[in-house]
Amino acid sequence: MQKVSTSLILAGTVALAGAAEAREYRVGFIAPKSGGAAQLGEALERGARLYIKLHQKDLGEHTVKLIVRDSKRPGGPFAKAAAQELIAREKVDILGGVVFSPNAMSIAPLATAGKVPFVVMNAGTSWITKLSPNIVRVSFTMWQAGFIMGEHAARALGCKTAISGYTNYPPGKDSAAAFKRGFEGSGGKVIDSIPMGGPRNAPDFTPFFQRVKDKRPNCFFVFVPGGNHAAAASKTYVALNMKAANIKFIGPGDLTHDLQLQSIGPAIAGTTIAVHYHADLRNNANDAYKKAFAVEYGAKAVPDFVSIGGYDGMAAVFAVIKAAKGGNITAEGALKTLKGWTHDSPRGKIMIDPTTRDIVQNIYIANVVNDNGILRHQTIKTIPGVKDKCKELGIGRCGK
């Protein structure tokens, strides 16, 4: 009896003092840890863990535990099962991570049903944020880079005709649609649009690229997922000698992804991309980030836009945790904190749009240049405060 009452009192004290006690917040983190996209999962997790390491002290006595699950493939099922387990069994406070759009789409209903805030750290299909009121995206939308690239191609690069080639799944279709809208809105004409296989394994791009070469457009806009696909696509552009045929190679930042850039080879110099982050951005936050990244993961490790998604995503998670002040995290509370949240990111200032819960950020137009044998991205234009054009214009599923 004595024992029972003591423990009862103890439990009561803990409950009362709960808010002031050190608490471990559990963050479910879903990313590809195996298969062809493992490199992207690693980058995302590196960014997230680096933020935790550098900013742990900001949380005082509270701690963050990253519970990592493998999404395995770009499709939905594994990611969904992982999210279910994280919510139901691991009782995570927040869901995060996610490299591929279909992963995020399959998780969205669970975030709603489980009343868990879900911070999307990479997946870029514009309408993802429409799928659950509990989603906040800190990465990018395909329409941000695609639309701006379309305008730039027509106005600055002087392309009159273009062909788009894309990996045949939601972000690819999004990217091609955004490019078309931007390009044709500025007077260009998209003469062909080519779906180039699925996102799982990088296909042989030759038949698609050769078709483009034979049609001789001024610009060739390509969306493929970063990593493997990007390297294979860029290599095909080089192998088919398309530059000599005066076909400009353009696309979102995946195309000359920092992680793959050096392996593609110097012939890729001259490519133009529109991107929200590349490793050669010059600002204080990025200098500090690159330095910390090198200290943590070695001088050879390359920071890229995926790692930035993880890094800033964790910054958003930290903002939510700080606002919870040691108490429970609720979806309403987290969303209240994150709507309108601003952050000084290595990619420049970012903000979460309070109405769409999507990222507002700078988009950079950059050229790939050969700097004494090392390929670099050279920013030639900065477009500040870019919102998601798809939701602004209410196109397709973005409008519903």
Next chain:
Amino acid sequence: MDQVLDIATTILVFGVAYAMLLFIISVGLSITMGLMGFVNLAHGAFAMVGGYVTVKLVTPLGIPYLLALVIAFMAVAAFGVVMERLLYRWVFDRPELDHVLFTIGLVFISVFAVTGIWGPDPQNIQLPKILQGDLNLGVKSIPVYRAFMIIAGGAIVLTLFYGLERTRIGAQVRAAVDNRRMAESCGIPTGRLFTVIFALGSGMAALGGGLGIQILGGLKPVFAFEYLVIFLIVVAVGGLGNVRGTFYAALVLGIIDFAGKYFLPEGGGFFIYGVTFIILLWRPQGLFGKAQR
């Protein structure tokens, strides 16, 4: 008219280059299946290992590409003998299901071993200068590497044909594929013959793996799985154990696959399966296969 010629050249050059690759890799699989009735699903793994050997000889060690291909051929052929003597021989006389389970297990092991040693990222090589750039055919320019693939593939095809039709060991192989028990009764050592063929087939696959790096968009650990279906299709369409049949099957499927993706990017990748379906309905034993004995 010019445009038609232009596109026809594209399809032919790229299709045939791809076909050569399919043939070089698949022919070993075809002969081992025809000769011993052995279903070696791990054949693609030998191609993959050959590709990795080539990459690792070229990039860190700086060995010339063509020499690296020869070394990969010999190394994997030797590796094939070791595998055959050490592992494969134990399952030869078992039912086909055991062949399948055993070799698919080997594929899994190879994928994880390769991922463990060299990581999951695709491997690429820088081709030698002479294989880069374009070759002007008059009608249009084609990449030098594709022309090289066609010429090298053609040379390999001719050598194999000659070897099978004109040499003693070739005659033995043909006899053994036709009727193994009869060949054995005539004193042909089919066991040893198989070892030789297995080594040759593995070496060829390795050569294909090395040649294919540039064509298949980089070399990945999933290679052994990704292309397995295609190799099996080539073998089935060509007819088991028939070198000529494998060649024609590779040619038909290589060209159709490229043309399908070129003309109809959306869904063009499925042409190859449709064609396989029709051919096998028409001739279940394959284009050049013998009807069931």
